[in-house]
Amino acid sequence: MDQTALAKSVRGIGYSLRTSDPDFNDLAAKLDEAEALNVDFVELPIFAWTLIANGRVLQDRLDRLVRLTRGRPFGYTVHGPLAINLMEMPSRLPAHVALLDASIKVAGALEAAHLVIHTGCVRDSDETFAVAYSRQRDALQQAGDAAGRAGITLCVENVFRFNAMRETATPSRLAGEIDAIAHPCVRATLDVSHAYLRCADAKIDPLAEIAALAPYARHVHVHDSFGRPLESWTLDQAEQLGLGEGDLHLPLGWGSIPWDELAGTLNVEPGAILNLELHPRYWTELPDQVARLRALSGQVVAKELSRVA
Template identity: 55%
Template sequence: MQFHIQPPAIRASGYSLLEGSPEFDDVGAGLDEAEALGVDVVELPVYAWHLVVEGRVLGDRLKDLQRALAGRRLGYSVHGALAINLMDLPERLPRHEKVLAANIEIAAAIGAEHLVIHTGFVRDAEDDLEVAYSRQRDALARAGDLAAARGVRLCVENIFRFRDARETATPAKLAGELAAIDHAAVKATLDVSHAYIRCTDARIDPIAEIAALAPHVAHFHLHDSFGRPNEKRASDLWLYHPAEAVAFGEGDLHLPIGWGGIDWDAVVGAVRPAPGAVAIMELNPAHWRELNSQIPVLQALAARFQPAPAPAAVG
């Protein structure tokens, strides 16, 4: 009798590097730390580094980054520009796509398998929401073709309504959008804390929502919070300092895993991605002293996720 051993749900885990110098001249020290901690992969904050000017990649600086990353045993993922918004108004959309194309070029050049971008959001009061979602689907399909040609997987991260955003996708809505696109190079980054915050805002069940997104997940962002929005629309608290937000448990805190109120048992039970996902811990720099003790916590949590069942054989 033959037994089929399914690959693990999460095959590699690590954390996001600190943004550091905009010239990334301190990235070597960050990689030294990651190698010493024994992680598999690090996520590079490309959004914070001076590599792109008006959608054009600066070739000399990209070569500098390639040299800085060469010869390491680490794998890499890339967090692209946070300002990319594929639901923006038509007159601005080409600029977003141009910066996204530059981010894809950078990810491919350094051998990063995953490029993370945020799902879009709508601010304009007159914009039709379903038309904006349609713009994003079309733009993601185009970007997926470009990413696939470069050997990169685009991972769309769920976010929450921040600042003056009218709309951004809940995890289940994002799942529906990705299913409609149905592109092998366009998957999801599940940010569990973001999901809790968005679902608190919408007064919906976060576990049901992330379960809906699970089939599309190729990449995780793992960090803790209490799932409370701290935007003006959702909070009555006035907070002066970021440390006060932590003290009151408000907002997107990026706490060490276990410090917040996320029900990780329920999350593990609800989320069964396809085998081979990557898990990245995004730790607030204010809590960097916890990094060393958090690595085994991250690795233990990642090991608990179970993969989606393999499709039944036909015939």
């Protein structure tokens, strides 16, 4: 494949680690597993590790994490804290900006290609939703500058409404926000299953919404579901699976998302990374899922190459 073709293809595939030790004592074994699976990237869950306190990076812990991640044959992406909310009320926003700034420093030290954060949400009363979106755009502009200095791309992920959220962006609204920000280091993470859940809630067409966000997506989160928001009370995740409700993070093919159809039409940014986000309870499926993701990425590559042939 020549360099022109490579520039138009998917950059690589990877998967999100599901580590249980907050001090990352199990990380070496997890990275050994990733190396054996021959993936291109590993997504590090810094939201689950003891690395940041009150917006301050715990440098000794970061230094140890950097040492643990060096010398591997794959690159890294980072999933930042899920709690970051750049649409927060003004009195609470500075803490969230500080947490994002610290996350950028961590991702930069790890030489990650991408830092994933969730798009913001409105939970409390606000002047208007438009004011909250404006706060997020301003914060992302500044964060994009910091990400550029750190050598990373900030990839803002579409989510769905949960825990009494009043508002969070649909995929097409997030596309419009990224377009308005127009910063080279602020792009999107397209989470396909999240898109189905948000669109079911809003009663809008998920395929059209995914198509709207995809051109801004430099990162894609891949996991299956039935595209139905969680409405029932459940005690265990197995019950959610039995009902087919919620953000299940299933192996590809277990849910109802038409992956082959999507892959043939998905117009993501050239050089995008496809990342599998598998629930820990399905970890025995990982080898087969990595192979399936590799095949799926090949369909996206073929589409990209045929488009420029």
